[in-house]
Amino acid sequence: MAFQKPSHTFTKIHLKALHTNNFKILFALSFTVFINTVSFAQDIPKKGKTIERTVKDSINISTDSLLIPKPEVSEISQDSTLTDSIKPKKDLLENIVIYHANDYTRFNQKKKKLYLYNEAKIEYGDMNITGGNITINYNTNTVYAKGIIDSIGEYTQKPIFTQGTNVVEPDSIVFNTDSKKALIYNSKTEQGEGTVIAQITKKENDSVYFLKNAKYTTAEDLDDPEYYIKLRKAKINPGKKIVTGLANLFIYDVPTPIGVPFGFFPQSEKHTSGIIIPTFGEQDDRGFFLQNGGYYFAISDYTDLAVLGDYYTNGSYGLRLENTYAKRYRYRGNVSFRYENNITSERGFPNYSKGTIYNLRWSHTQDSKANPSSRFSASVNLGSSNYYQASSNQVNVANRLNNSLSSSVSYSKTFQGEPEVNLSLTATHSQNTNTEVINMTLPTLQGSVGRIYPFASKTGSKKGIIQNINLQYNLRGENRIQTTDSLFFKKEMFDDAKIGFQHTIPLSTNFKLFKHFSLSASSNFNEVWTFKTIDRAYDPIERTPIDETINGFDSFRTYNFSTSLGTTVYGMFNLEKEGEDRKIKAIRHVMRPSISYNINPAFDKYYETYEVISADGLTTSDVEYTRFENGAFGAPNKNFSSSVGISLSNNIEAKVKDKDSTATEAKKVILLNNLNFSTAYNIAGDSLQWSPVRMSGGTQLFKNQMSVNFGATLDPYALDNNNKKIDKFNIDNNGSLFRLTSANLTTSWSFSSKKGDNKGSKDKNIEENLRGGGRNDDLFGVSEDFANRQINEDKDKKDKEPSEFYNFKIPWSLRLAYTVNYSNTRRENEISSHSLMFSGDIEMSDKWSIGASSGYDFKNLGFTTTQLRFERDLLSWRMNFSWTPFGTYKSWNFFIGIKSSILRDLKYEKRRQGDRQL
Known part of the structure; x- marks a missing residue:
């Protein structure tokens, strides 16, 4: 950087010296100087060429100068610098200099210095200096900036030096525009998440700073930080690193013995990989330990990975993998896998034990904007049933008392059209941590076709029993697995898997009856496919029934019918009286009674019998069974049932006087959110035909x-x-x-x-x-x-600022x-x-x-x-x-x-x- 020299202001000084009252003389002299500056001398023709003389009749001389062709003069041939052996000097100023000050801008020609005072500012390229007092020395090409002392004696308007993304706030600064070096006194500069406070900083260039007696802290109060790390000598590469010699921790200016002979502080503005320092300690039953040490991998802007490990002196160890990922407007999630090999006490002692535990968690959510017609989500939490009770790396009180773990991974796709088609694949897992029984579906296939109204009119609303007839098609396929902790992830867990498909076609309609009643009727057709059935026989030796598994396709079909009739009854109890302003204005009671009828035929054609033989070889009885007993979707109904259901739901609200005097209407308050009663009567039953009355309710x-x-x-x-x-x-x-x-x-x-x-x-x-x-x-x-x-x-x-009161x-x-x-x-x-x-x-x-x-x-x-x-x-x-x-x-x-x-x-x-x- 360089500044304009005083010699460049000659014209300005010359005009001031020629100042006179005679405006015409001043204008003439100025115009003469301008003409002499911009005029070119006449070109001298090269030797060897003669000037041809032409004689023209003076009478025929044309007075129209536009008709005379002018010779073309090449600007390149006239440029003498093209053949000059001396290279041109570099421009004194590479960028435009912008400076400003509120009080004054004064130039001292003798000392060749420019003075800026009060809210002074200089901008040159990517460099910016602001301060109360700035002095520019043209001889040495240096800039000196400092603050000013106000009327009450306070040092204000401290300089701020900015170059690129680097911001330094010192008490004063000396900057050389040629070498780009600077001396900065009592500076404060942000480096990453922390701030460096240094007594003397030497700026070598844009990427190297040397510091002496500096402080590094992440405190917000930089005038009185609650802690800092004192750096005797340090080197800063802005945005990259801080390398220091002897450094130790100070707490409120009190030194502590916590220190290092040398240190390295990464300052990258991006996620970077690095070592994770472990925690050390001691456990009574496992000895000394190092926990949660490892390495952090900054894989990309979208995902990362932390690999952590534990080690105990009695031989126990642990491994953890923690991964998070996210992509804006697409998805986000995290994966965690933990494994521990735990040894308690020492070998040979009576309380010695050894075991392994693990836990896998995965959470994935898809942004609704990513794809409106398909969706993928995951919520996985599976592992050892005693993981939360035995893990040594967490205190998880709430999850120790939880008796179940569950997982679900699903993908769904919607095919737009008329009718709409939906497909989904879901894998589920449920685990009882007390019994260690695990139930899984790998996977569950579901498909459905939207409701079809075959008799509805193409225009207008659907009216009547015929137009409201609608049907659907639903498909469900499952591969059910039941296993235990000991067999999880082993091939034996698939031995008793149950595979099947269920097809259902519900047919329903609804219509108004006598204006105030709503009647609905539905019939459901159900077909089940299975690939394993049983053949049961009685073993007279073991005196128990034995099932033989038969592999092959088989199916059964069932159907049922149901109808319901309901209405809504409103009751209003007005408690207001003329001349009285009661707190409770009215009570509103809403009742929704309904009665339903269900009939399920008996499908005893799918049932067979086997003979039970006594010890003397005689047949004692025939026992019925169905070959579909162990199917994924159960067995067909054997007994005929015909029942009537009765239910009543209630809702009670009150209108009360509003405490707000400006309110024009009473306020509604819920007294009883719901109060439900239900029972049923089995018409086909021969005894105990009435079901118990179930009552439930709730309120706020x-x-x-x-x-x-x-x-x-x-x-x-x-x-x-x-x-x-x-x-x-x-x-x-x-x-x-x-x-x-x-x-x-x-x-x-x-x-x-x-x-x-x-x-x-x-x-x-x-x-x-x-x-x-x-x-x-x-x-x-x-x-x-x-x-x-x-x-x-x-x-x-916390976003809120603490109150001063x-x-x-x-x-x-x-x-x-x-x-x-x-x-x-x-x-x-x-x-x-x-x-x-x-x-x-x-x-x-x-x-x-x-x-x-x-x-x-x-x-x-x-x-x-x-x-x-x-x-x-x-x-x-x-x-x-x-x-x-x-x-x-x-x-x-x-x-x-x-x-x-x-x-x-x-x-x-x-x-x-x-x-x-x-």
Whole structure:
């Protein structure tokens, strides 16, 4: 860079010197200078050429100069620089210089300096300098920028030096425009997620800076950072790396013994691969350990991979693969695989045990904009049934209490047209962690053809019983597998697989009857294909029936008929009286009664018999069976059934006076969201024809903060002395009209001190609960995944600024869940389960929060799994503590570390986990 020299301002100075009152003289002289500057001399012809003389008659001389052709003069031939042996000098200024100052711009010709004062600014190419006071020296080609001292003595308008994407905020700066070097004093510059504060910085070129006595921190308050790493000498390659010599950690200017003789801080603005430093510690039953160490692979902008491992001194080890991927407007997901080889105690001791556990999780969601006619999704959570109980790398209280794991991977495709066709393929998995039984469908094929109205008119709405006749076609094919943990992923799991197809064609219609009733009728045709049937015979030696599997195609067909009649009845009870302003204005009751009839024929033609032979060789009885018993879609119905169903649903609302005086209408409040009754009468039955009456209901209270759901089963038949149901009404057996056989009540209440916040505080670790199949709350505690702390970015930054005023109200939230179940099927008359779960959080301040999750079992008289926790926001640091004080999985964990991902390994963690007997 170079600046315009004073000699270039000669014309300006010359005009000032010739300043006179005689405007004509000044104009003439200026015009003369301009003509002399832009005029060219007459060209001299080359030697050897003669000038031809021509004689023309003076009378015939044309006065029209336009008729005389002018000789063409080549500009190239006239350019003397083409043959000049001296190369032209480089332009003094390569870019346009733009400068500005509010107070003054002053040039000193003698010292050859340009002074800019108050909000001064210089722009030259990609370089930009702003400050209170800027001085340019043309002799040395240097720029000096500093701030100014205002009227109250404060140093303001500190310079800001910008070149490309680099921004430096020093107290002062000296910059050489020729060498591009600079000396920067007391600078602050952002490098990646952190900021470098240096006393003296030497800018060698655009890509190299040397620092002395610098500080590196990710704190927000740069004037008084809560921590920093002191760099005695360092080298910075902007956007690439920071290399330093001796460096150690300072906390509020207090040095700590935590340091390194040399250091390397990557500063890439893109995702880069790198080593993940492990956590060290000790476990009583496994010795010392290194956990969650490995390598992070930044594969591309769309996907990454973290490979983590654990090692314990007693021989235990673990491996984890964590992958996330995303593509905007297409899809996003994550894959996690974890494997652990756990050894407890030492070989030869009585409590020695060894075992392996694993867990596979996959979540994939497709953006709705990607393809409107097809969709792929996945939610997989499978593995060892005791994984959450035995894993040593997480404290997952909520998922330990979960008794099931489930998975689903599905693809669906829609073919537009008339009618519309839908196809889908789904693979499902469900696993009971108590019984270790696994049920899978690999896969399930579903197909359907949209509803067809063969008799509907092409225009207008469908009216009447004929025009509303419609039919559909549905196809379902399944490959069902039932296995156990020990046989999972082995060929034996496919031995008892059940394969079959089911075709259904529902035919239905509906129409109005007597204007107020709605009548619907439907018939369903069902055909099942199977590829395995059985042939059953009785073994007189073993005295048990034996089934022989027959491979081959077979099928059966069934059909049924049903109809229903329903209506809606509205009732309004007006409670207002003239002259009175009552709080409750009216109560509205909506009833929806319905009656239905179902008939299912008997398909006994598909049933056969086998003879049971006694020990003396005589036939004692014939037992019926069907060869389709073990099919994927069950067996055809053997007994004829004809039943009538009765149901009644209720909804009760109230209109109350609105507290808002400006409201013109009363406010609607739901008193009872639903109250349902249902029963059935079996016409074809010879006894116990009435089914129990089932009642269920629910409502919302306290502005929808509390939900209440209840249910009960009422049986009209009595019990004999052996507590068996008999064909006699309970009222005829000196009892009540109905016998209460079961009842349940569940309530949940979530409230907080913050108005309108009904959900309470949400912990980030609840997401881990959901991924493991747990609850969408913290009633059973929150999960802590130690591995994810190493690879996940911090998401705890709060957008709101802390208030400058004292808040005398302490924010809190509380969540309650109450459940009680009553059982009296065989005169037990007992409470089968009775518990209260609760969790809560209290924000002691903007930075302190404490929480707890627990419960009490009123039946067994004891507390359920309890978790206590607190968290402290230390600005750039985060500290938390969780404690399970009693129970099988009692443990505690303490963690303190820097939030920034680049310094995430700068942490301290200590935990004590419960003993795990595998």
